[in-house]
Amino acid sequence: MANKKTNPAIVDGKAPERMDIRTIARAANVSIATVSRTINHVTTVNPEIAKRVWAVIDELDYFPNTQARALVSGRSRIFGLIVSEITNPFFPELIQGFEDIAVSHGYEILVSSTNYDPKRMTHCIRRMLERKVEGVAVMTFGIEEPLLDQLAKRKVPLVFIDVGPKRPGISVLKVDYHHGIRQGVQHLAALGHRNISFITGPARLHSAQSRLTAFSTSLKECGIAHNPAWVIEGDHTMEGGIIAMERLLATKQMPTAVMCSNDMTAIGVLHKLYRAGLRVPDDLSVIGFDDIHIAEVTIPPLTTIQMSRFDLARAAVTALRAHVEQPEDAKREYNIQTDLIVRESTSVPCGTAKPKMAKAKSTGKS
Amino acid sequence: MANKKTNPAIVDGKAPERMDIRTIARAANVSIATVSRTINHVTTVNPEIAKRVWAVIDELDYFPNTQARALVSGRSRIFGLIVSEITNPFFPELIQGFEDIAVSHGYEILVSSTNYDPKRMTHCIRRMLERKVEGVAVMTFGIEEPLLDQLAKRKVPLVFIDVGPKRPGISVLKVDYHHGIRQGVQHLAALGHRNISFITGPARLHSAQSRLTAFSTSLKECGIAHNPAWVIEGDHTMEGGIIAMERLLATKQMPTAVMCSNDMTAIGVLHKLYRAGLRVPDDLSVIGFDDIHIAEVTIPPLTTIQMSRFDLARAAVTALRAHVEQPEDAKREYNIQTDLIVRESTSVPCGTAKPKMAKAKSTGKS
DNA sequence: CTGAAAGCGCTAACAA
DNA sequence: TTGTTAGCGCTTTCAG
Numbered sequence: 001m002a003n004k005k006t007n008p009a010i011v012d013g014k015a016p017e018r019m020d021i022r023t024i025a026r027a028a029n030v031s032i033a034t035v036s037r038t039i040n041h042v043t044t045v046n047p048e049i050a051k052r053v054w055a056v057i058d059e060l061d062y063f064p065n066t067q068a069r070a071l072v073s074g075r076s077r078i079f080g081l082i083v084s085e086i087t088n089p090f091f092p093e094l095i096q097g098f099e100d101i102a103v104s105h106g107y108e109i110l111v112s113s114t115n116y117d118p119k120r121m122t123h124c125i126r127r128m129l130e131r132k133v134e135g136v137a138v139m140t141f142g143i144e145e146p147l148l149d150q151l152a153k154r155k156v157p158l159v160f161i162d163v164g165p166k167r168p169g170i171s172v173l174k175v176d177y178h179h180g181i182r183q184g185v186q187h188l189a190a191l192g193h194r195n196i197s198f199i200t201g202p203a204r205l206h207s208a209q210s211r212l213t214a215f216s217t218s219l220k221e222c223g224i225a226h227n228p229a230w231v232i233e234g235d236h237t238m239e240g241g242i243i244a245m246e247r248l249l250a251t252k253q254m255p256t257a258v259m260c261s262n263d264m265t266a267i268g269v270l271h272k273l274y275r276a277g278l279r280v281p282d283d284l285s286v287i288g289f290d291d292i293h294i295a296e297v298t299i300p301p302l303t304t305i306q307m308s309r310f311d312l313a314r315a316a317v318t319a320l321r322a323h324v325e326q327p328e329d330a331k332r333e334y335n336i337q338t339d340l341i342v343r344e345s346t347s348v349p350c351g352t353a354k355p356k357m358a359k360a361k362s363t364g365k366s
Numbered sequence: 367m368a369n370k371k372t373n374p375a376i377v378d379g380k381a382p383e384r385m386d387i388r389t390i391a392r393a394a395n396v397s398i399a400t401v402s403r404t405i406n407h408v409t410t411v412n413p414e415i416a417k418r419v420w421a422v423i424d425e426l427d428y429f430p431n432t433q434a435r436a437l438v439s440g441r442s443r444i445f446g447l448i449v450s451e452i453t454n455p456f457f458p459e460l461i462q463g464f465e466d467i468a469v470s471h472g473y474e475i476l477v478s479s480t481n482y483d484p485k486r487m488t489h490c491i492r493r494m495l496e497r498k499v500e501g502v503a504v505m506t507f508g509i510e511e512p513l514l515d516q517l518a519k520r521k522v523p524l525v526f527i528d529v530g531p532k533r534p535g536i537s538v539l540k541v542d543y544h545h546g547i548r549q550g551v552q553h554l555a556a557l558g559h560r561n562i563s564f565i566t567g568p569a570r571l572h573s574a575q576s577r578l579t580a581f582s583t584s585l586k587e588c589g590i591a592h593n594p595a596w597v598i599e600g601d602h603t604m605e606g607g608i609i610a611m612e613r614l615l616a617t618k619q620m621p622t623a624v625m626c627s628n629d630m631t632a633i634g635v636l637h638k639l640y641r642a643g644l645r646v647p648d649d650l651s652v653i654g655f656d657d658i659h660i661a662e663v664t665i666p667p668l669t670t671i672q673m674s675r676f677d678l679a680r681a682a683v684t685a686l687r688a689h690v691e692q693p694e695d696a697k698r699e700y701n702i703q704t705d706l707i708v709r710e711s712t713s714v715p716c717g718t719a720k721p722k723m724a725k726a727k728s729t730g731k732s
Numbered sequence: 733c734t735g736a737a738a739g740c741g742c743t744a745a746c747a748a
Numbered sequence: 749t750t751g752t753t754a755g756c757g758c759t760t761t762c763a764g
Binding site: 030031032033034037044045046049068070071072073074 | 733734735
């Protein structure tokens with residue numbers, strides 16, 4: 001009784017129940033192969049016929065089954081995106097860009113946040129592998145080895161930030177931390193600051209190290225002494241910023257300015273200073289890093305170093321696509337710039353030019 | 367002549383190239399059906415054999431191809447999650463919870479933000495349909511009709527916030543705005559405020575309307591007059607909060623307290639007041655809504671009404687799973703509570719005697 | 733340029 | 749309890 005592919009819709013005259021490629025083929029009076037070619041814009045299809053097929057597709061409101069497509073073609077058209085923690089505003093802004101760009105190129109994205117938990121990381125890699133992602137952007141500012149092995153073993157194209165193994169299929173987004181951080185230090189130096197503290201990110205994160213290194217290098221460039229007691233370890237969270245600032249307040253000699261490894265830390269610092277009754281920037285200047293959206297409205301608005309989420313997202317997608325679509329001309333490295341954004345959390349050192357006012361009132365505004 | 371499924375790996379003695387179910391079956395000396403049953407924990411499999419199969423699976427580091435599985439079973443195990451804008455901190459916190467819970471039940475999630483753009487919305491529905499999501503949580507605080515039609519037509523289970531059509535396969539998360547907002551108004555009233563302003567969300571969003579209604583109702587309950595001039599339309603963004611506050615500052619008679627439809631608006635308000643040289647809560651009390659993470663460290667820390675992202679996420683996943691797995695006992699409605707969190711942005715009205723310590727769960731630290 | 737047919741890797745009857 | 753087999757909906761040779 002070999003009825004070929006037995007689509008009931010075809011057997012009797014009733015309205016097709018299953019909206020599949022066969023239904024379209026039948027309605028357009030062509031073979032499923034032709035429908036497939038039409039959908040995939042294969043140029044050898046007779047334009048007349050293609051038009052007819054499209055008409056049917058539109059009329060019946062048909063769209064191909066992605067699962068089936070992926071299964072047979074081996075291409076899922078999904079990119080994975082792993083971030084440290086989605087609740088840090090930096091990441092949603094990055095995700096947004098990544099999504100927009102990926103989607104505009106026909107890819108879907110699978111986001112997952114690891115919360116710095118190796119277990120989660122492993123699990124999330126596994127999920128991505130199961131869903132057969134065609135590439136993964138690891139935007140965690142720090143590489144976990146086991147992760148890498150799992151992914152590399154399956155030969156999934158990867159993009160990292162800052163550092164990554166030099167291997168085919170892997171690209172790295174090189175962030176020029178030094179450029180922006182030097183601007184920040186110079187800005188502080190120009191204001192007259194000589195005693196500058198730095199609150200780092202988690203010590204094991206490579207990007208946090210890079211930022212710290214950029215800071216001390218810049219300090220040297222400005223001929224400013226580097227006081228190790230003023231380097232406090234934070235963890236890129238507000239809470240970490242608060243704790244770090246507490247520790248800083250407890251030191252013998254206070255700095256006149258603080259640079260933070262990211263904006264969330266700076267927000268924590270601002271908060272702690274507020275609690276301590278200290279004014280920013282009158283008593284202490286504060287500089288952040290990232291330039292997340294809310295940095296514009298902190299009190300006072302945060303002077304910070306901008307790292308473009310959009311550039312990061314675009315470079316990541318570009319790299320991944322290159323690996324998938326034209327492996328030969330996939331670049332190994334992409335450069336990302338950073339730049340100082342001066343707002344109002346920086347000023348001359350305490351006791352310098354501006355006379356202290358008795359009351360903490362509004363500081364200079366635009 | 368029918369070599370069965372011709373897996374080259376099986377033909378010769380070399381290491382298997384394709385890691386599929388057949389490779390496992392062969393290595394474990396069973397049929398692929400048995401492997402499939404083992405993986406799916408079908409109880410009729412002989413424990414001895416199952417053990418052997420699992421051993422092989424572990425050894426070869428095999429995992430099933432999700433695409434194939436989805437294709438044949440008709441179950442993608444993907445839930446869609448649509449949010450308004452991922453860059454509003456409220457949403458990442460919700461996404462995080464949704465992801466955690468969904469993943470713990472074996473579902474993957476596809477997130478997309480509409481940015482209040484109907485075009486994006488349509489496109490994103492389409493993408494979800496193509497990926498064959500088994501359900502969609504529409505966490506946009508406002509329904510767009512066309513969206514609904516598209517999804518409903520395909521009979522995809524849906525979860526909405528606040529309102530949604532009463533139809534099988536659709537659940538609604540009823541947020542009890544009134545409970546928390548009344549607490550807020552009472553808190554203000556107890557402090558002595560009689561002149562209270564409300565900055566709304568986008569007028570077309572149902573949730574924004576509900577919050578406003580809850581506000582005016584609560585006002586009446588406290589016997590406070592409702593002054594329409596003090597109801598300003600915002601848009602749930604910081605910028606909107608700034609603009610709304612500007613308009614409020616321009617009114618003839620200023621209120622002594624402001625309630626905001628969400629925390630981002632409140633943050634904008636705080637910023638504008640800072641700019642205007644006004645102190646919070648001395649000159650004006652401010653209350654937010656949502657209790658996003660940074661509300662704890664705004665300056666001053668924000669008194670706000672908490673709506674649990676985690677409860678929302680859990681209810682959404684629960685509802686979706688119910689529709690998929692036990693349609694008969696899927697609930698139509700789920701209730702979400704809201705509660706006042708008193709911090710430091712509220713105090714007695716300007717000009718009143720001495721501020722007294724606010725009671726309730728104050729989070730005053732050091 | 734178009735159609736027939738062979739699977740992609742897996743699940744789910746149906747047999748044994 | 750286990751194995752055999754027929755597809756899920758689509759892409760892709762390979763003929764015609």
